[in-house]
Amino acid sequence: MQKPILAKGTRDFNSEDLYKRNYIINIIRDNFSKFGFNPIETPSFERSETLLGKYGQEGERLIFKILKSGDFLKGIDGKDFKYSNLAPKIVDKALRYDLTVPFARYVVQNQNNINIPFKRYQIQNVWRADRPQKGRYREFLQCDADVIGSKSIMQEIDFISLFDSVFNDLNIEGCLIKINSRKLLLAICEINNCPDKFGILTNQLDKLDKSDLNVVKNNLIDNGLDKKIIDSLFEIIELSKNFNDNLEEIKLYFKSSEIGLEAISDIEYIFNYFSKNKLIKSNLVFDIGLARGIDYYTGVIFEVLPPETISLGSIAGGGRYDNLTEIFGLKNMSGIGISFGLDRLFLVMDELKLFPATSYNSVKILILNFGLSFSYDLIELANFLRSNNVNAEFYPDPIPLKKQLNYANNNDIPYVIFYGDEEKEKNCFNLKNMKTGIQEILNREDLIEILSGN
Amino acid sequence: MQKPILAKGTRDFNSEDLYKRNYIINIIRDNFSKFGFNPIETPSFERSETLLGKYGQEGERLIFKILKSGDFLKGIDGKDFKYSNLAPKIVDKALRYDLTVPFARYVVQNQNNINIPFKRYQIQNVWRADRPQKGRYREFLQCDADVIGSKSIMQEIDFISLFDSVFNDLNIEGCLIKINSRKLLLAICEINNCPDKFGILTNQLDKLDKSDLNVVKNNLIDNGLDKKIIDSLFEIIELSKNFNDNLEEIKLYFKSSEIGLEAISDIEYIFNYFSKNKLIKSNLVFDIGLARGIDYYTGVIFEVLPPETISLGSIAGGGRYDNLTEIFGLKNMSGIGISFGLDRLFLVMDELKLFPATSYNSVKILILNFGLSFSYDLIELANFLRSNNVNAEFYPDPIPLKKQLNYANNNDIPYVIFYGDEEKEKNCFNLKNMKTGIQEILNREDLIEILSGN
Numbered sequence: 001m002q003k004p005i006l007a008k009g010t011r012d013f014n015s016e017d018l019y020k021r022n023y024i025i026n027i028i029r030d031n032f033s034k035f036g037f038n039p040i041e042t043p044s045f046e047r048s049e050t051l052l053g054k055y056g057q058e059g060e061r062l063i064f065k066i067l068k069s070g071d072f073l074k075g076i077d078g079k080d081f082k083y084s085n086l087a088p089k090i091v092d093k094a095l096r097y098d099l100t101v102p103f104a105r106y107v108v109q110n111q112n113n114i115n116i117p118f119k120r121y122q123i124q125n126v127w128r129a130d131r132p133q134k135g136r137y138r139e140f141l142q143c144d145a146d147v148i149g150s151k152s153i154m155q156e157i158d159f160i161s162l163f164d165s166v167f168n169d170l171n172i173e174g175c176l177i178k179i180n181s182r183k184l185l186l187a188i189c190e191i192n193n194c195p196d197k198f199g200i201l202t203n204q205l206d207k208l209d210k211s212d213l214n215v216v217k218n219n220l221i222d223n224g225l226d227k228k229i230i231d232s233l234f235e236i237i238e239l240s241k242n243f244n245d246n247l248e249e250i251k252l253y254f255k256s257s258e259i260g261l262e263a264i265s266d267i268e269y270i271f272n273y274f275s276k277n278k279l280i281k282s283n284l285v286f287d288i289g290l291a292r293g294i295d296y297y298t299g300v301i302f303e304v305l306p307p308e309t310i311s312l313g314s315i316a317g318g319g320r321y322d323n324l325t326e327i328f329g330l331k332n333m334s335g336i337g338i339s340f341g342l343d344r345l346f347l348v349m350d351e352l353k354l355f356p357a358t359s360y361n362s363v364k365i366l367i368l369n370f371g372l373s374f375s376y377d378l379i380e381l382a383n384f385l386r387s388n389n390v391n392a393e394f395y396p397d398p399i400p401l402k403k404q405l406n407y408a409n410n411n412d413i414p415y416v417i418f419y420g421d422e423e424k425e426k427n428c429f430n431l432k433n434m435k436t437g438i439q440e441i442l443n444r445e446d447l448i449e450i451l452s453g454n
Numbered sequence: 455m456q457k458p459i460l461a462k463g464t465r466d467f468n469s470e471d472l473y474k475r476n477y478i479i480n481i482i483r484d485n486f487s488k489f490g491f492n493p494i495e496t497p498s499f500e501r502s503e504t505l506l507g508k509y510g511q512e513g514e515r516l517i518f519k520i521l522k523s524g525d526f527l528k529g530i531d532g533k534d535f536k537y538s539n540l541a542p543k544i545v546d547k548a549l550r551y552d553l554t555v556p557f558a559r560y561v562v563q564n565q566n567n568i569n570i571p572f573k574r575y576q577i578q579n580v581w582r583a584d585r586p587q588k589g590r591y592r593e594f595l596q597c598d599a600d601v602i603g604s605k606s607i608m609q610e611i612d613f614i615s616l617f618d619s620v621f622n623d624l625n626i627e628g629c630l631i632k633i634n635s636r637k638l639l640l641a642i643c644e645i646n647n648c649p650d651k652f653g654i655l656t657n658q659l660d661k662l663d664k665s666d667l668n669v670v671k672n673n674l675i676d677n678g679l680d681k682k683i684i685d686s687l688f689e690i691i692e693l694s695k696n697f698n699d700n701l702e703e704i705k706l707y708f709k710s711s712e713i714g715l716e717a718i719s720d721i722e723y724i725f726n727y728f729s730k731n732k733l734i735k736s737n738l739v740f741d742i743g744l745a746r747g748i749d750y751y752t753g754v755i756f757e758v759l760p761p762e763t764i765s766l767g768s769i770a771g772g773g774r775y776d777n778l779t780e781i782f783g784l785k786n787m788s789g790i791g792i793s794f795g796l797d798r799l800f801l802v803m804d805e806l807k808l809f810p811a812t813s814y815n816s817v818k819i820l821i822l823n824f825g826l827s828f829s830y831d832l833i834e835l836a837n838f839l840r841s842n843n844v845n846a847e848f849y850p851d852p853i854p855l856k857k858q859l860n861y862a863n864n865n866d867i868p869y870v871i872f873y874g875d876e877e878k879e880k881n882c883f884n885l886k887n888m889k890t891g892i893q894e895i896l897n898r899e900d901l902i903e904i905l906s907g908n
Contacts, residue, residue: 001783002503002504003782004559004560004562004783005504005563006500007499007501010498011497012495012497012560013494013496014494014567015492015494015574018495033845034840034843034844035836035840035845035847036817036845036847038469038817039469040469040472041467042466042467043460043464043466043593044464044498044549044579044581044593045518045581045593046460046461047459047461050456061524064499065520066518066521066549067518067519067520067521067544067545069515069516070515071537072541078532081532083526083528086527087521090521091521093461105458106458109460109466110466110468113468115861115864115865117850120469125498127498139498150850152850154829154832154848155850157833158836158848165837272830277830277833327455327456328455328456328458329455329456329457329458362492363487363490363492375608376726376731378608379608379612379615379727383615383619383731386489386619387619389488390488391488391489393489393490396571396601396606396609407569410569411569
């Protein structure tokens with residue numbers, strides 16, 4: 001006998017789970033459509049080389065690799081019995097780690113069949129061999145929207161509006177949309193004459209929400225950054241959080257860096273729009289300390305935190321990437337996109353009790369089974385109801401009535417039909433409303449009228 | 455530079471593909487609901503032992519295996535450098551091969567939280583390392599409905615009705631629903647004193663639709679079946695195809711086998727129903743030569759062929775399985791289910807030109823971009839339209855007008871808005887219908903009224 005258990009970090013979803021998940025997914029999908037995105041889908045696995053080398057060292061470790069089919073050791077020498085030698089020889093594909101890299105591959109592969117700027121959304125699973133914890137699984141659904149082929153900063157504003165519109169429709173009040181530009185992190189390294197420290201800087205800043213501030217500072221010192229640089233960095237980070245008040249001081253800090261001033265002007269353009277056109281349910285904040293862990297971002301980056309009362313990591317994120325399609329041979333295709341993590345949103349909705357209270361079971365009626373002599377009639381009646389758009393089922397076995405009624409109650413089925421000798425003789429149906437307990441004797445036409453209403 | 459190419463046997467789907475695929479999926483889903491099924495989902499990968507040993511030798515070969523994370527060779531001896539030794543040590547999970555085995559695992563694992571009989575549908579991808587060909591891919595979507603926990607033959611009838619109802623809603627005329635019972639194949643071995651030949655018999659009969667009849671016969675002889683037995687077998691197969699006419703003769707053939715007569719009586723019960731209640735769009739035929747390749751079937755089996763004009767393998771199938779949950783420790787849970795293969799249905803719909811002709815692009819309006827000084831207004835206008843349920847986008851860059859209009863045409867966007875100096879001054883919008891070419895000067899309220907209609 002085998003144990004019926006799940007693979008680590010994976011989940012089953014029952015009908016109630018799916019009802020709630022689809023509630024969120026449909027709102028996200030509707031908003032993607034409202035904002036002019038159309039769907040695409042890519043395969044669950046890609047050739048290894050499509051995925052490898054895109055996510056940084058830590059990301060790469062988390063990619064699930066698929067063994068070649070058949071005898072994967074055929075033609076391989078025993079000398080290769082070593083992880084680093086063997087892995088590339090016995091693996092040729094891997095499960096999708098995010099939706100952005102496959103999207104970049106898609107754009108290049110289909111460049112002659114798409115219209116630029118190309119706007120697409122993609123709602124699909126991704127897989128990461130991460131250590132499972134609250135809100136983090138090894139298989140999870142991402143909901144992404146991206147535009148590729150335009151550098152217009154109007155899109156940054158549009159994505160912030162999209163975040164807010166989704167939260168508004170989900171009725172989540174008080175999310176914090178943090179923005180920064182990776183160009184500012186580059187500029188900081190430029191200003192301080194340490195362009196080689198960009199990697200370690202983004203890497204450490206990305207740990208700020210999980211680690212102690214002093215640990216991050218010490219790590220930066222250990223990696224050769226001067227204490228003075230670090231102090232001024234954290235000063236400018238604090239100033240950035242009050243962008244409108246401290247704009248002049250921030251500009252002063254970046255005055256010697258062209259790329260820095262350019263990024264500040266982008267941020268200013270964004271903030272000016274939202275001081276005239278307020279967000280509905282969310283708050284926007286600039287934070288030079290925001291870095292994002294993923295390597296391919298080059299411009300404005302986003303990260304969204306749930307309302308303060310909920311202790312949970314980011315629920316959405318995104319950013320601009322200038323060179324992602326270049327790896328696949330297509331230059332000058334700046335892209336920008338965002339991603340909602342369904343599981344985190346689910347936890348937020350659940351904690352705030354924002355899911356509408358409706359039965360997830362769509363069955364309207366159970367036809368009770370009084371024995372073999374009625375069976376053809378029950379099947380025929382069920383099909384008659386279905387052809388009139390009533391979700392119907394019959395109980396498949398003539399077991400004691402009480403058990404059949406229990407089945408209806410446990411499944412939250414609102415109506416049952418009694419159809420026994422008397423009903424058969426009179427060609428009628430005894431309909432019981434399971435909530436009110438009221439029973440009525442009806443013919444076919446009345447039955448449809450009652451059941452297809454409300 | 456990396457080549458932007460797909461892994462073998464996988465596909466991207468663009469918006470038009472998805473529009474068509476979802477057209478079919480939604481009809482299947484609606485029918486599953488009408489027939490009383492609710493959705494569940496299981497993870498894409500399962501522990502290896504959950505999947506292995508369930509699909510027969512040929513099936514097992516096609517399962518995609520996922521490498522353990524990290525250094526998978528850690529603690530493994532160099533002596534194990536051999537396929538059969540190494541594979542079980544470096545692999546601990548595998549991609550879902552079908553939806554039925556994970557469903558059985560789900561039922562046993564959740565036996566205390568589900569109501570028996572348990573009806574569920576599941577629409578998810580499965581993966582098989584098969585040789586790709588027309589209508590066969592390595593990742594494909596299956597649409598399954600199953601009932602578990604009742605032996606009632608009423609369900610066999612219900613699933614046949616479900617097939618027909620789906621084909622009716624898809625408007626596919628003339629599918630052939632073939633049925634048989636695996637009990638009859640058992641009975642044939644029983645009658646002919648060769649109970650050990652059941653495996654080879656089902657295996658060879660399953661090849662009938664692909665192989666030459668004589669090849670199959672010779673294979674059976676080579677495997678030790680007597681020529682007389684084979685001749686009588688193919689005689690009874692031919693008789694079975696005219697069930698109503700040949701019922702007495704068929705009964706005579708099986709008269710010495712209790713299980714055989716039981717199965718014939720089940721088939722009779724099914725045929726009697728459908729001679730009183732005709733199928734709408736499909737044809738039902740009995741065929742003792744139908745075997746199905748999957749090991750777990752024990753009772754009635756189904757296979758559906760597309761209309762005769764289309765040369766393509768089966769588009770749906772299914773059957774009853776009595777012992778599937780037993781592997782996971784739960785006895786006496788007879789189940790029955792069916793599965794639609796989306797790709798084959800897609801090919802049928804495409805060949806018969808049954809997809810409705812509608813634009814897949816849901817964007818209603820493009821706001822043209824006349825320069826930076828209008829940009830905030832364009833974003834604001836787009837958001838105003840969206841908040842009134844109009845799918846809207848602005849062009850992100852102030853490129854020449856002709857190119858912007860080309861974008862609208864190429865994307866099949868029905869309306870554009872001109873908003874330049876004059877419009878800004880007068881606080882109005884110049885709306886152009888891209889099909890009629892008619893332009894109108896409108897205020898906000900009129901704009902919404904026109905765009906939210908039809």
